[in-house]
Amino acid sequence: MQGWKKIMTLRDSYKAEIKKIQLIKNGIEAMIMAKSKEAIQVSLGGIDLYVKEGQYEIASILLFENEED
Numbered sequence: 001m002q003g004w005k006k007i008m009t010l011r012d013s014y015k016a017e018i019k020k021i022q023l024i025k026n027g028i029e030a031m032i033m034a035k036s037k038e039a040i041q042v043s044l045g046g047i048d049l050y051v052k053e054g055q056y057e058i059a060s061i062l063l064f065e066n067e068e069d
Contacts, residue, residue, distance in 0.1 A: 004031070004050040007059055016047040019063060026062055028055045 010016040016032045023030040029052045051059040 001050065003053055005053045005056045006048050007051050007056060007063065008049050009035075009046040010049065011046050013047050016049055019049055023051060023059055023062060026058075028052070028059050028062070030059070 008019075010019070013032075013034070020030045020032050031050050033048050033050065035046055035048065
């Protein structure tokens with residue numbers, strides 16, 4: 001996916017959606033993408049969260065600085 005960079009993989013689609021909304025509310029373009037069925041079998045599943053390449057640094061600060069899990 002040209003122009004996008006994966007920032008994290010989450011097992012819970014609800015948490016992925018919440019993090020996407022958090023980024024969008026802060027002006028960062030974000031999208032989530034479920035892994036393919038074959039990839040799920042190999043990697044135990046998950047949802048990938050992507051942001052625009054130029055916004056990766058600020059997105060990682062927003063997501064990881066406020067991480068409470």
